[in-house]
Each structure stands twice: as C-alpha cells, then as structure tokens.
Amino acid sequence: xxxxxxxxxxxxxxxxxxxxxxxxxxxxxxxxxxxxxxxxxxxxxxxxxxxxxxxxxxxxxxxxxxxxxxxxxxxxxxxxxxxxxxxxxxxxxxxxxxxxxxxxxxxxxxxxxxxxxxxxxxxxxxxxxxxxxxxxxxxxxxxxxxxxxxxxxxxxxxxxxxxxxxxxxxxxxxxxxxx
Numbered sequence: 001x002x003x004x005x006x007x008x009x010x011x012x013x014x015x016x017x018x019x020x021x022x023x024x025x026x027x028x029x030x031x032x033x034x035x036x037x038x039x040x041x042x043x044x045x046x047x048x049x050x051x052x053x054x055x056x057x058x059x060x061x062x063x064x065x066x067x068x069x070x071x072x073x074x075x076x077x078x079x080x081x082x083x084x085x086x087x088x089x090x091x092x093x094x095x096x097x098x099x100x101x102x103x104x105x106x107x108x109x110x111x112x113x114x115x116x117x118x119x120x121x122x123x124x125x126x127x128x129x130x131x132x133x134x135x136x137x138x139x140x141x142x143x144x145x146x147x148x149x150x151x152x153x154x155x156x157x158x159x160x161x162x163x164x165x166x167x168x169x170x171x172x173x174x175x176x177x178x179x
Contacts, residue, residue, distance in 0.1 A: 010143035025049040044135030057146035133165035
C-alpha cells in the first residue's frame with residue numbers, strides 16, 4: 001500500500017462538507033498556474049491536486065488552484081501574502097487561526113519540497129518550523145488532526161518514525177523544537 005492509498009480513507013472521513021465545485025485539477029491547469037505565478041508545482045502538490053482541488057476540514061482548509069472559492073485559492077493567498085510568491089513558497093493549507101502551511105520550491109532548506117508551518121503572528125518571512133518532508137507525509141498528519149487522531153503532537157520520535165526524511169532538512173526549526 002502506498003501513502004496515497006492511506007490518504008483516501010482519511011480524506012473521506014475528514015471533510016466537513018461535500019462540494020461538487022471542488023474537483024480535481026487537470027494537468028493543463030497546473031501548467032497555467034506555473035505560467036501565471038512563475039512557480040513550478042512540485043510533483044507531490046500536483047498529485048494532491050489531481051485528487052482534490054481545495055476543501056474544508058476540521059483542522060482548517062486545503063488550498064487549490066481556482067477552486068471557485070477565494071478563501072481556498074492559492075493565488076488569492078498570494079494577494080494577502082505577496083512575500084510568499086516572491087520567495088517561491090506555495091501555500092497549501094491553513095489552520096483555523098490564520099496560519100499557513102507552505103511548500104518552498106527553491107530548496108533553501110535542503111533537497112526536496114518540505115512542508116513548513118508559518119505562524120503569521122510571528123513572521124511572514126520565516127517558517128516557525130518544518131512539519132513534513134513532502135506533501136505525502138503532510139496530508140495524513142493534517143487529515144488525522146482534522147479527525148482528532150492526535151492533538152498537538154510535537155514529539156521528535158513520533159515525527160521521525162513517520163517521516164524519517166525530516167532529518168535531511170537544515171536551516172529550519174523542527175516541529176518538536178516548538179516552544
């Protein structure tokens with residue numbers, strides 16, 4: 001079983017409302033996004049958007065490409081936080097408190113496309129901490145949070161057991177170092 005197979009049951013259980021307007025994104029829409037923004041979409045984000053283009057969970061919102069709702073639109077988020085577009089960060093989700101999860105695309109924290117948490121009350125320019133090494137590891141955590149499977153787990157052992165590649169990232173605090 002691959003990681004995407006584990007996401008589907010969580011996805012069905014975590015979403016608060018069925019919305020036929022929130023459908024999958026086609027490859028040409030991903031390409032158009034990259035052309036408009038100048039930011040290439042990593043494969044993990046593309047794979048996610050082929051499943052669902054934004055939606056609401058109990059943990060917050062997952063963002064998409066022109067999903068028909070401005071509060072779920074990545075590009076609308078860039079209007080509110082233009083520094084993220086300038087840095088090549090793709091906002092992929094938000095919590096219920098105005099903070100965001102972003103994917104840096106310039107590999108400034110190491111090879112790959114990790115998911116970072118930005119505490120907007122603390123800094124728009126620097127992540128508070130790294131949450132996952134990629135989308136595939138972030139989504140189960142985010143969806144399980146929506147289902148109440150774990151509540152504010154900040155354990156080093158918990159994260160490294162689930163996502164050993166987190167060790168590969170530098171120049172960013174880890175979630176278990178959260179103070």
